[in-house]
Amino acid sequence: MQENQVVQPKIKSIREIREEQARLIAQNPFLLVEEKYLTIKLKGGGFGKLILNSVQKKFLNVVKEKFFKGEPIRMIILKARQVGISTLIEAIIYAFTSRMKAVTASVIADDLDGANYLFSMQKTFQEYLDDTYKPLIERSNEKKLAFHKLGSEIFIDTAENTNIGRKYTLQFVHLSEAAFYRKSLNNILLGINQAIPQLSGTMEFIESTANGISNDFYDLWQAAKASKNDYIPFFIGWNEVLEYSRLLVSDKLYPIDGIKFINSKECEKFIKDESELEKRYNLSREQINWRRWTIVNNCNGNLLKFRQEFPITPEEGFLATGDIYFDRDGCLKQEKKKPNRIGNFVLYENKIVFRESLLSGLWKIYEDKSDNRVYCIGADPAEGLPHGDYSAAVVIDKLTGNTIATYRHKSAPDVFAVDLVDAAKFYNNCMIACENKGYGSAVNRDMYKMYGNLFRMIKSKDGKDNITGDLGWNTNASTRRIMLAQLAEEIREGVINLYDEDLILELWTFICNPERRGEPEADSGKTDDLIIARCIASMVMVYYPYVKPHKSDMMRQNRELLPNQGYSFKS
Numbered sequence: 001m002q003e004n005q006v007v008q009p010k011i012k013s014i015r016e017i018r019e020e021q022a023r024l025i026a027q028n029p030f031l032l033v034e035e036k037y038l039t040i041k042l043k044g045g046g047f048g049k050l051i052l053n054s055v056q057k058k059f060l061n062v063v064k065e066k067f068f069k070g071e072p073i074r075m076i077i078l079k080a081r082q083v084g085i086s087t088l089i090e091a092i093i094y095a096f097t098s099r100m101k102a103v104t105a106s107v108i109a110d111d112l113d114g115a116n117y118l119f120s121m122q123k124t125f126q127e128y129l130d131d132t133y134k135p136l137i138e139r140s141n142e143k144k145l146a147f148h149k150l151g152s153e154i155f156i157d158t159a160e161n162t163n164i165g166r167k168y169t170l171q172f173v174h175l176s177e178a179a180f181y182r183k184s185l186n187n188i189l190l191g192i193n194q195a196i197p198q199l200s201g202t203m204e205f206i207e208s209t210a211n212g213i214s215n216d217f218y219d220l221w222q223a224a225k226a227s228k229n230d231y232i233p234f235f236i237g238w239n240e241v242l243e244y245s246r247l248l249v250s251d252k253l254y255p256i257d258g259i260k261f262i263n264s265k266e267c268e269k270f271i272k273d274e275s276e277l278e279k280r281y282n283l284s285r286e287q288i289n290w291r292r293w294t295i296v297n298n299c300n301g302n303l304l305k306f307r308q309e310f311p312i313t314p315e316e317g318f319l320a321t322g323d324i325y326f327d328r329d330g331c332l333k334q335e336k337k338k339p340n341r342i343g344n345f346v347l348y349e350n351k352i353v354f355r356e357s358l359l360s361g362l363w364k365i366y367e368d369k370s371d372n373r374v375y376c377i378g379a380d381p382a383e384g385l386p387h388g389d390y391s392a393a394v395v396i397d398k399l400t401g402n403t404i405a406t407y408r409h410k411s412a413p414d415v416f417a418v419d420l421v422d423a424a425k426f427y428n429n430c431m432i433a434c435e436n437k438g439y440g441s442a443v444n445r446d447m448y449k450m451y452g453n454l455f456r457m458i459k460s461k462d463g464k465d466n467i468t469g470d471l472g473w474n475t476n477a478s479t480r481r482i483m484l485a486q487l488a489e490e491i492r493e494g495v496i497n498l499y500d501e502d503l504i505l506e507l508w509t510f511i512c513n514p515e516r517r518g519e520p521e522a523d524s525g526k527t528d529d530l531i532i533a534r535c536i537a538s539m540v541m542v543y544y545p546y547v548k549p550h551k552s553d554m555m556r557q558n559r560e561l562l563p564n565q566g567y568s569f570k571s
Contacts, residue, residue: 018132025133029095030064032133038091039128040121043082047128054242056088059234063092063203066232070200076217076224076231077207078317080238080310086176089205090121093154093172096203098126098135102151105172108188109158110180116142118176119156159183163191170196172203178217179208185216206231210308210317214509214523218318225314238291238310239281246290253289258296259303270303281312304328318508325484325510325520327492334491334507337499339364345422352425362419365405366499367397374398374549375430378473378537379420380529381443384412391416392529394503395427396537398546401496408502408530413439417446424451431455433540435532436472444471458543473536483535484520486542503530 025031032038036049052060059077066073079085090107097105107122109115122145126137136148146153157164159181173192178185185206196202208217224231238244246254261267278288291306299305311317319332342361345352354365369375376398382389388410395405404427411419420443424432433455436444447454448471457468475483490496491507498504509526512518522528 015132018130022133025095026099029099030060030067030092032095032099033060033088033091037129037133038094038125040087040124047124050087050091052088053084055083055236055240056085058240059085059088059236060092062232062234067201067203072198072200072230073203073205074231075205075207075234076221077205077234077236078221078311078314079207079209079236080241080317081209083236083241085207085236086118086174087121089174089176089207090118091125092203093174094122094125096172097152097154098147098150100150100152100171103171104152104168105154105174106164106168106170106192107154107156107174108164108176109156110177110182111160112158114176115156115158118174119143119145122154122156159185159188162187164188166191166195168195171201173205175204175206177208178206179211179215181216185220189220210311210314212324212508213318213505214324214511214526221314221318233314235314237281237312239283239287239312244290244294244310245284245286246293247286248289253285254292254296256292256296258301259292260301277312304332323511324508325512326488326507330491330494331504331507333494334498334504336501336504337366337497339366340368341365345419345426347422352422354426362409362411363405363407363423364500367402367404369404369427371428372549373428374546375404375427376537376540376544377420377424377427377430377432377434378533378535378540379416379432379434379443380532380536381413381416381435381439382410382529383439384410384415386410390527390529392533393420393423394500394530394533394537395423395430396496396534396541398541401490401538401541403497403499403503403534406500406503406530413442414446417443417450421447421451424453429453431540431544433473433536435536436470436474440472447471455540455543473539475532475536479539483532483539486538487531487535490538498534500530503534506531 025037033050034052036051038050039047040050042048062075063073077085093105093107097103107115107118109118119142123140126134126145135150137146138148139146143156144153155168160183162183170192173196175185175188175192181188192204196204206217206220211217220229220231221233223229224233256267256270259270261270274288274291277283294310295301295303295306299309307316324331341354341356342358342364343354343356344360344362346355354363374397375395377393377395379393380391382391384391390408391411393407394403396402397404405423407419407423420432420434424430431453432447432451434440434443434447444454454471455473457470457474459466459468473479506522506526506528509523510520510528510531511523512520513523
């Protein structure tokens with residue numbers, strides 16, 4: 001070779017380029033997903049290359065970061081509809097399973113239609129892949145895609161199969177629409193999580209749109225958010241999807257005439273909330289325009305349906321879905337409030353006072369007591385065992401119906417009685433209405449020995465109201481329906497503020513149980529102690545309506561009432 005002679009680089013053939021690319025994909029299967037090798041069915045019809053949108057890129061970056069750190073990938077995903085996460089997860093699973101030897105993937109849908117839809121993605125990836133990168137198929141049927149010579153396979157199943165994960169060792173798992181599983185998600189995961197080893201490169205994705213908060217998916221999400229498990233919580237709000245934008249016509253936003261408002265106040269609130277959303281999430285006018293158009297045209301003018309399909313926060317998604325007893329709009333309007341103080345009522349210098357204690361406090365206070373207000377207490381007792389129900393109480397202002405204080409602990413009946421009496425004395429010697437069935441009988445007897453202003457049922461006869469001699473509130477089939485309906489009306493009309501987070505959460509897990517002919521009750525594994533206590537307080541206001549107290553009555557606010565002395569207000 002002569003000096004200074006230029007060596008021409010060898011020009012690679014298309015076949016050589018593809019073979020080299022195939023080797024790179026084998027080393028890094030993510031390239032198959034990222035570099036437009038895979039084909040999908042397009043929303044508008046036909047087939048086209050998988051081109052990742054902004055949300056898919058964000059999700060894939062999280063997966064890749066964990067993967068290249070050598071960590072097992074465990075993710076729980078809450079999503080808005082039509083953002084492409086299910087498609088991306090299927091693409092990841094196909095890419096790895098079709099490149100690796102002796103691995104098994106399991107894709108689990110909520111029902112047969114969902115399973116068929118997801119499996120059709122896998123078949124499309126395989127069928128339309130260039131021959132250079134396409135592995136040979138050993139077996140393909142409605143439940144299984146097995147790759148020749150690799151010894152790797154993808155199984156498709158539904159959540160109805162209780163033996164999922166108990167026959168195989170798994171490396172990749174996709175649980176789709178997990179909030180809608182009719183079988184227990186926890187039971188399914190019990191089998192899956194024994195089958196998938198805690199090794200680098202293994203992947204488990206649990207994804208779903210929201211379906212209320214009375215299910216295992218919600219509980220698992222909450223635990224992930226609180227770092228109580230190893231799942232990475234990943235939420236996609238509609239505002240993160242760049243495609244969810246709509247051009248304005250004549251520089252005007254889409255009209256809201258098609259949105260179903262109850263009254264003008266709701267319309268005003270919609271516009272105010274819209275402005276707050278715009279500022280909080282830095283939304284463009286085009287995004288606001290898309291939101292309006294979608295509510296009117298795709299959600300039948302129902303704002304709640306929009307929040308269900310396209311939440312902007314996890315809370316909005318969870319609370320806009322599910323089959324609950326109480327009015328959903330009314331529940332959404334209930335704002336949680338941090339307690340002003342936490343502590344206990346104690347006797348000090350012959351007077352009941354409130355002493356703060358964050359560690360041992362039994363009562364949460366939401367509004368300060370006033371000597372000029374009239375209060376009442378609703379209470380639902382329990383046996384006081386560690387594994388049993390809670391003893392619950394709610395103090396309300398009889399004028400406003402607002403929650404003033406709450407109590408929810410596994411207190412024994414005798415302890416609960418003392419705690420209730422101390423609270424009643426503090427709140428201007430107010431009336432206590434405690435459930436009188438079961439353990440309530442003992443609580444009412446103990447309170448009767450210490451205190452006189454206990455609820456007694458009023459029965460009407462011959463046009464006269466007569467106070468019975470029975471202590472406490474009796475919950476039976478008839479009165480239960482009445483008390484629940486009363487609280488439901490108060491929530492629906494928005495005339496009360498509940499404040500307490502536990503109480504408000506109980507509203508969202510209080511369902512019309514289809515297995516009991518729609519009987520309203522706490523969902524399986526959930527509680528309703530505070531709801532029952534608050535319902536009883538509502539009935540106190542029905543039977544003993546608010547009457548403005550006379551000054552002479554208010555002077556007695558810290559004086560102990562004798563048993564059966566009673567307590568009435570002058571008109």
